[in-house]
Amino acid sequence: MRPDIDAAVSKLSSTIGAKREIQRLPEVPWEGGTVEILAVGVYGKGNGLLAMTNQRLVFFHGLLGQQVEDFPYDRISSVQWSGGMLLGTLTVFASGNKAEIKQLPKDQGKALADSLRMRIAGGSAPSTPTLAVPAPAPTPADDIASRLATLDQLRTSGVITEEEYRDRRTKILDSL
Structure with missing residues (x-):
């Protein structure tokens, strides 16, 4: 396999x-x-x-x-x-x-x-176009925080193992 x-x-x-x-x-x-x-x-x-x-x-x-x-x-x-x-x-x-x-x-x-x-x-993209004010571009710190939060959710829900969590967290932090 x-x-x-x-x-x-x-x-x-x-x-x-x-x-x-x-x-x-x-x-x-x-x-x-x-x-x-x-x-x-x-x-x-x-x-x-x-x-x-x-x-x-x-x-x-x-x-x-x-x-x-x-x-x-x-x-x-x-x-x-x-x-x-x-x-x-x-x-x-x-x-x-x-x-x-x-x-x-x-x-x-x-x-x-x-x-x-x-x-x-x-x-997902909106199905109908809407007028919206563009959001400010995320700062690198916001992106890192978002990635870490998503990673934590994946670990909490059991999608990834503790070992996978630690490995991916290290990679994210190393990208700083």
């Missing part, structure tokens, strides 16, 4: 219902894509694997064949998380459609929802 997939798989609490999809994940075509977060859930007709990559959100499943449904980040308008005691539902609103991925483990689903929200908030 690939290092990015291995790292994401190691964070899964269970691979039940998605072992075949995990093994076939490297076959899903995406050029230059890396897997950031994985979760096992139910969408449409069955169990499968939800993968958040650096390019899109992908649900991958199929008993006899391979079925892939992807959600490019620029098409996702909002994300909703509804958690129960152990499991929850992630609802993705994209291009006027609604996709519900159910039975996600609570910790993985919440971390994925939080990461998705951050991703679409940072990369």
Whole structure:
């Protein structure tokens, strides 16, 4: 497997219902894509694997064949998380459609929802042009503070490990 997939798989609490999809994940075509977060859930007709990559959100499943449904980040308008005691539902609103991925483990689903929200908030453009006063350009200190805050949120939500947090924090501070 690939290092990015291995790292994401190691964070899964269970691979039940998605072992075949995990093994076939490297076959899903995406050029230059890396897997950031994985979760096992139910969408449409069955169990499968939800993968958040650096390019899109992908649900991958199929008993006899391979079925892939992807959600490019620029098409996702909002994300909703509804958690129960152990499991929850992630609802993705994209291009006027609604996709519900159910039975996600609570910790993985919440971390994925939080990461998705951050991703679409940072990369979304307003749908209609508006007149606005340009914001002042951020100073290097503001940019560093923002990057450190985002990094802290990723660690708190469980998206990155403590070791990854320390490594990335060091790199940010070294860029001063």
